Amino acid sequence: MVHERSSSIFRLYDIRGVYGRDLTPEVAARIGLALSYYQKGDYAVGMDIRLSSQLLHLALAAGILAGGSNVVDVGAVPIGAIMYAALHKGYAAAYVTASHLPPEWNGVKLFKRGGDPMVGDEIQAIRDLFFSADLRPREPGYLVRADVLPEYARFLRSKAKATGLKIVVDCGNGAAALIAPRLLRDLGHEVYALNADVDPRFPGRGSEPVPDRLRDLAEEVVRRCAHFGVAFDGDGDRTVFVDDRGRILTAEQAAIVMLEGMGYGDVVANVECSMVLEELVRARGHRVRWVPVGRTFMVREIARGGAVLGVESSGHYVVWGNANMDDGLLTMLYFAEAAARLGKVSEVVPPQYPMVRRRVEVPDELKFRVVDELRKELEGKYEVSTLDGVKVAMDDAWVLVRASNTEPLVRVTCEAKRREVAERLADEFVGKIREIVQRLS
Known part of the structure; x- marks a missing residue:
C-alpha cells in the first residue's frame, strides 16, 4: 500500500515532493494509473533533466498505460515542448519536473488536451483516485516514442522574426540547454551560452x-x-531578462520592454505585479486585467482573448497569443523581436518601485479566517480587492495579504514609490495580522 506520506504531494497547481521520501517510482506509477482513470485518452509524457526524472517518468508512463490510456513518450524536453504537444497535437500531457526547486525535489505537471493545466479540484480528484482501493490495472494502452524537439523547434522558428542580435543565454544546466543556444544560432544571432551543459545537479x-x-x-x-541576456529555470518555463546595461529586470520591467517594442494593448497580470505596469499600460489607453497569483489564472484569462501579453510576477509570460503556452523559449523570441525593434532595451526600462515582503506564521486552521477578518476591518476605509486574498490600494502604494495554500503562513506584500513607506506599511499590516490572530486564538 502506498504510504500515507504521499498525501502531501498533491498541491493546488501540481504534484511535487522529495524523491525517495514523498515521491518514489511506486508512487509515480500509481499517479499515472489514477490519471488514466480520471481521464482516459492519449498522453504525451515527458520530463526535465533531473537525475530522478528518468525513473519517475518511466513509472508514470507505465501507470498511464496500465490504466488503459496510450502514451507518446517524448523523453527529456523543455516543458514548452509538452505544452506544444498538448496545444497543437491534441494530446493530454504529463511532465515530470520540479521546475526551479533543488535537485532532490521532483514532481508532475498535468495538462488537458488543448494545453489547459490540470489544477485544483482536478488534482484533488486524481488524489482521491490515487488512494482508492478500487484503483487497479485494466486492459493496457499502447506506447510509442516520438522525437518532438525538431517539430517544436520548427514551431519556435516560425514565430521568430528577429536576427543578428548579440544574446547571452544562461540555461542554468536545465532543459532549456537542449534547444535554446542552437535555436538562437539557427536564427542568425550571435550567442554566448552560460551553464549550457545539461547537468541534473544544476552546478552552475x-x-x-x-x-x-x-x-x-x-x-x-x-x-x-550584448543586446540582452536571458536566464531559464530548470524546465524552461520561467525567464529572467538582463538589459544591455547589465541590469536584471523584474517581470514587469521585462513586460514593458516587450510592450514598447511590440505594441501596447490590454495586459493580463497577477495581483502581485508592480503598479508601474498599470501606470504605463493605462497611460497608453489600455487596461490591466488582474488575476490571482498562479500561472494557471494568467493562462486561462489570456485564453479568453483580447490581451496582447500575459505576465506573472514569478517570470511566466504568454506571448504571441499562444494561449496555454507560458513557454520561456517563446518569451525569449518575443523579447528578442522587441529588442531588435527598439535597438537599446535599456532606454525603455521603467523604474522599479520598492517592494517589501513579510511572512507571518499563522496556524492552518486560522489563516483564512484571519485574512477575512482583516478584510472586514479594511472595507469602508480603503479601496479593497478580494480577487486573491485582500489587496488595499492607496496613494502611490498598495498592500496584498494572502494566506498560503500550502504552509501555516500569511504573506504580506507591500509596494510604494518610497522604501520607507513600503516598510512602514509592512510593519503596520503584520501588526494587524498578529492582533487578529491573538483575538481569534
Whole structure:
C-alpha cells in the first residue's frame, strides 16, 4: 500500500515532493494509473533533466498505460515542448519536473488536451483516485516514442522574426540547454551560452534564476556588449531578462520592454505585479486585467482573448497569443523581436518601485479566517480587492495579504514609490495580522 506520506504531494497547481521520501517510482506509477482513470485518452509524457526524472517518468508512463490510456513518450524536453504537444497535437500531457526547486525535489505537471493545466479540484480528484482501493490495472494502452524537439523547434522558428542580435543565454544546466543556444544560432544571432551543459545537479547557479545568482550573466552581457541576456529555470518555463546595461529586470520591467517594442494593448497580470505596469499600460489607453497569483489564472484569462501579453510576477509570460503556452523559449523570441525593434532595451526600462515582503506564521486552521477578518476591518476605509486574498490600494502604494495554500503562513506584500513607506506599511499590516490572530486564538 502506498504510504500515507504521499498525501502531501498533491498541491493546488501540481504534484511535487522529495524523491525517495514523498515521491518514489511506486508512487509515480500509481499517479499515472489514477490519471488514466480520471481521464482516459492519449498522453504525451515527458520530463526535465533531473537525475530522478528518468525513473519517475518511466513509472508514470507505465501507470498511464496500465490504466488503459496510450502514451507518446517524448523523453527529456523543455516543458514548452509538452505544452506544444498538448496545444497543437491534441494530446493530454504529463511532465515530470520540479521546475526551479533543488535537485532532490521532483514532481508532475498535468495538462488537458488543448494545453489547459490540470489544477485544483482536478488534482484533488486524481488524489482521491490515487488512494482508492478500487484503483487497479485494466486492459493496457499502447506506447510509442516520438522525437518532438525538431517539430517544436520548427514551431519556435516560425514565430521568430528577429536576427543578428548579440544574446547571452544562461540555461542554468536545465532543459532549456537542449534547444535554446542552437535555436538562437539557427536564427542568425550571435550567442554566448552560460551553464549550457545539461547537468541534473544544476552546478552552475542552481535551478532557480533569482537575481543574486545571475551576476555572471549580467557581467557577460556588459562584457560582450550584448543586446540582452536571458536566464531559464530548470524546465524552461520561467525567464529572467538582463538589459544591455547589465541590469536584471523584474517581470514587469521585462513586460514593458516587450510592450514598447511590440505594441501596447490590454495586459493580463497577477495581483502581485508592480503598479508601474498599470501606470504605463493605462497611460497608453489600455487596461490591466488582474488575476490571482498562479500561472494557471494568467493562462486561462489570456485564453479568453483580447490581451496582447500575459505576465506573472514569478517570470511566466504568454506571448504571441499562444494561449496555454507560458513557454520561456517563446518569451525569449518575443523579447528578442522587441529588442531588435527598439535597438537599446535599456532606454525603455521603467523604474522599479520598492517592494517589501513579510511572512507571518499563522496556524492552518486560522489563516483564512484571519485574512477575512482583516478584510472586514479594511472595507469602508480603503479601496479593497478580494480577487486573491485582500489587496488595499492607496496613494502611490498598495498592500496584498494572502494566506498560503500550502504552509501555516500569511504573506504580506507591500509596494510604494518610497522604501520607507513600503516598510512602514509592512510593519503596520503584520501588526494587524498578529492582533487578529491573538483575538481569534
